[in-house]
Amino acid sequence: MYTYTDFDAAFVAERNRQFRAQVERRIDGSLTEDEFKPLRLMNGLYLQLHAYMLRVAIPYGTLSSRQMDQLAYLAEKWDKGYGHFTTRQNIQYNWPELRDVPDMLDALGEVQMHAIQTSGNTIRNVTADHFAGAAADEVADPRPVAELVRQWSTDHPEFQSMPRKFKVAVTGAENDRAVIRAHDIGLRIVERDGVIGYEVLVGGGLGRTPMIGKVIHDFLPEEDLLPYLESVVSVWNQIGRRDNKYKARIKITVHEVGLDEIRRLVEERFALVKPLFTGVDQDHFASIKAQFEAPDFVQKSVGPFNQAYNDDPVFRAWADTNLTAHRAEGYSIVSISLKAHGATPGDATAEQMRVMADLARQYGHDELRISHEQNVILPHVHRADLPAIHAKLKEHGLATANINLISDIIACPGMDYCALATARSIPIAQEIATRFDDLKLEHDIGELKIKISGCINACGHHHVGHIGILGLDRAGVENYQITLGGDHTQTAAIGERAGPGFSAEAIVPAIERLVEAYLEHRTEKSETFLQTYRRTGMAPFKAALYPESKAVAAE
């Protein structure tokens, strides 16, 4: 893992000192709210419906046990004993008081964490594949790239006041687990004839105008990464629209100006920018890479795993669902579900955080990851240790065997917390999970991604859910629109709207009818919901959602 240099530590400490003074000046009346608001947002502090909310960056979703313990400490000392992991691999605290936030930031600084650029019109926390460094299908670990981009973008003087926010995601594998096609810039590490380069996508995004990113460069040489990124952001920073915040993101610029013209402008800019990069970034990149070397994998018998797998059906169900192939022999990647049926997606109590930190310390080479799907990952676990890990997780409500299943739902905080929301998300997720758990159907249904947003800004990624749910305010009543066929992976697609929305009471039965239609129409059990949808199209699902209109059509 990356360890702060003295420069990094001094930078964060200075920013924290400045913010402490800004908070004091706000409280003593020297700063108005209009003056203070941009300062607090630069440090991740929002004012939400019921309280302030502090969004803490977890760069590329990677945490050490010590850092996770500190997140637990913050949750207990300054919040209500829990934290909420988000779709951008961050953690949010929902209940801090203004006076306490500088102390929270200092406590984060002790473990090399901060909340800088988790808000505002800046380059946000860089996200990455949560299986980075562990996945069997990986060309290279994306985290050194993400760390390089993080350092380049942090406090970058040209990019502190842009038309809008800017999000970068990186993956090192063909299988896209980082949703790179829905980011302002998506980077995929590729290998050609033994040489590493980057496929660069631009102009993806969700929100009110969802777009799939387009390839602006199919093989960018490794050493050109930062000058090229700087050129892309710089071109957009100049021509991106500042007259209308709904048209300010780079996806709109690419859409309006055209990919070819953007590419030409970027190349023109690149010719100017490239000579300014003297190669020091590449020397630094080499030193960053050295900090992400794989742990010393051990070799031992997987006998305990095989025995538990044969003897314990609960362990077997969990192992079948929550484990992913690891690149090292005898190892697995463990996904810890933060989606216990009926619980709030992405929430973990301080106690649960400490349990996960301890497990990573004892069995997982001291590493944890946060996934954009709001779960926690132990990336490096020997299979022999899985029975002990499972037993411990079970004691703390963390052994739900539902990764990639219908109850593994992404949900934004929605109107239960968020000032921008137009409807609630969390209770809908809770009800769907509880309902399908009661039906005991979810393992039979198989892979099905439900993603719920409580407003058009799409933090809950509803556009790329196999089933997407968007909560709106229709004449003072919560109303939920369904989209179908979205896909967040390398075969990314924006879901298609199924028809009129449903009330809060009618949405869960509507989802149930959709799933029944899928079970009825799939050719065999291995055909997933998305595959069935792609084969049949909208018609059978629409008929299931709106049986009245089917009856009318049949008359």
Next chain:
Amino acid sequence: MPKPYTPKVVTANHLLAGDVIYQTRDGWSRQLADAEVLTDEAHADLRLIEAAQQTGEVVGAYLADVDTSRGAPAPAHFREAFRAKGPSNYAHGKQTELN
């Protein structure tokens, strides 16, 4: 005939705690029931300006519609109902703090 004015209250978030507060005749309360109900548009606008000037205590003051058909002001929109009560996934916020 002019459209009847929907009764309103001035609401905001508290600067230090961040929680929801309502303007009363002589200050602020954490309970909607204590709020000063404003039935005259000009008076409501004046009270909002007065609230917005108290930058040392409140943030983001605005006028919210209320339903006064049962006497005490009640939220007219579900967003205000959540603000008055707290989140629905945990018994946190106003729903427990005021009891």
